[in-house]
Amino acid sequence: MSNFTILKNGRVIDPLQGRDQVEDVWILNGNIVEPGSVESADCRVLDVDGCWVVPGLIDMHVHLREPGEEYKETIASGTMAAAAGGFTGVACMPNTNPVNDNATVTAFIREKAAQCNARVYPVGAISTGLKGEKLAEYGEMKKEGAVAVSDDGCPVVDSQLMRRALEYASSHGLLVISHAEELALSRGGCMNEGELSTRMGLRGIPAAAESIMVQREIELAELTGVHIHIAHVSTVAAVRLIRAAKERGVRVTAETAPHYFSLTEEAVTGYNTNAKMNPPLRSEADRRAIVEALADGTIDVIATDHAPHTVLEKEVEFNIAANGIAGLETSLSLSLALVREELLSPQRLVELMSCNPAAILGVGGGTLIVGKTADVTVIDPDRKYIFDAAKSFSKAANSPFDGWELQGLAVATFMGGAETYNVL
Incomplete structure (x- = not known):
């Protein structure tokens, strides 16, 4: 998989930078880079329109x-x-x-x-x-x-x-x-x-x-x-x-x-x-x-x-x-x-x-500032689903929310630029 990913058209929310606007987030070799700062021919593009892009x-x-x-x-x-x-x-x-x-x-x-x-x-x-x-x-x-x-x-x-x-x-x-x-x-x-x-x-x-x-x-x-x-x-x-x-x-x-x-x-x-x-x-x-x-x-x-x-x-x-x-x-x-x-x-x-x-x-993360490690979460605030505890990734199913209809969830997670979860 390419080590260059572009998250396009997401609502980027980064309180530490005072950012809350629709823009692209570029991830190269595990770090956040300035959009347009490198050639984008060999990259993976994910359209996250309607989603929030936030620090992990x-x-x-x-x-x-x-x-x-x-x-x-x-x-x-x-x-x-x-x-x-x-x-x-x-x-x-x-x-x-x-x-x-x-x-x-x-x-x-x-x-x-x-x-x-x-x-x-x-x-x-x-x-x-x-x-x-x-x-x-x-x-x-x-x-x-x-x-x-x-x-x-x-x-x-x-x-x-x-x-x-x-x-x-x-x-x-x-x-x-x-x-x-x-x-x-x-x-x-x-x-x-x-x-x-x-x-x-x-x-x-x-x-x-x-x-x-x-x-x-x-x-x-x-x-x-x-x-x-x-x-x-x-x-x-x-x-x-x-x-x-x-x-x-x-x-x-x-x-x-x-x-x-x-x-x-x-x-x-x-x-x-x-x-x-x-x-x-x-x-x-x-x-x-x-x-x-x-x-x-x-x-x-x-x-x-x-x-x-x-x-x-x-x-x-x-x-x-x-x-x-x-x-x-x-x-x-x-x-x-x-x-x-x-x-x-x-x-x-x-x-x-x-x-x-x-x-x-006192650990890293908490921001999407250029140059920092690309720990990123993409959130769809509108997607609805029924939570089935038996199908969770955890070994355990002890949840009082089992069977609840919930709204909003993480649809993609990146740790150091590597995709650890994706249901986009």
């Missing part, structure tokens, strides 16, 4: 399950799902088996990802074994390609350890990603605490389980002066705390996931385990607050928290079912719904799914 999407929160749980997902299958979802890069959480808390595991992930369909940015563990007792070896993991540290899935209970994590990670140029959960309040819970959980006879998780820990993380970021990133924000209270912290200059950023602005706790009605996650789906008021926070800049990133599981782990009693959904292939479509509803602008959506994740993680 980056998902800063996924679970690829490898090493150790390849029966759920592999780095190969997960990155194929990522490419199909329009993602050119993903940051993978460390709760693998063995845990990514040392250079050997970090190197293994990078090596396995080298020939895959998306860039993989390993996130190392904050603490050894995710046990919250002592810090992992940040310097060694950084040398092997780690971009951040997190004990995602296991909140760091010890505040002194979290303070040390912020200071130690900062000295190595690593981002700290917090799983904000007060276990004393959430332990044993399996859905949002409220009237519905009472009616269903299920132990609830109060919103305060999130907001109390978010407040602690903000206090520690303020104390140390170090940037902290809050994962999977789901509540009104957490949004208010983050907004106030930003207003007074605290170095805090935050993400949410599409399920928190697309669904509410009502989705678990009938004990639907595909709608079980942690933090749980919340109230309609929480959902509206998340949308508002995405629009006003309080929440910086839309991430999937892609959490693949098998049928055996989901088709069990609700209270013992595994948490999480497979989200890489529905994230963009669900997020585009906010654009159609005029709750977000197209430019803001690209910031949330490309520019901001790149900047927060």
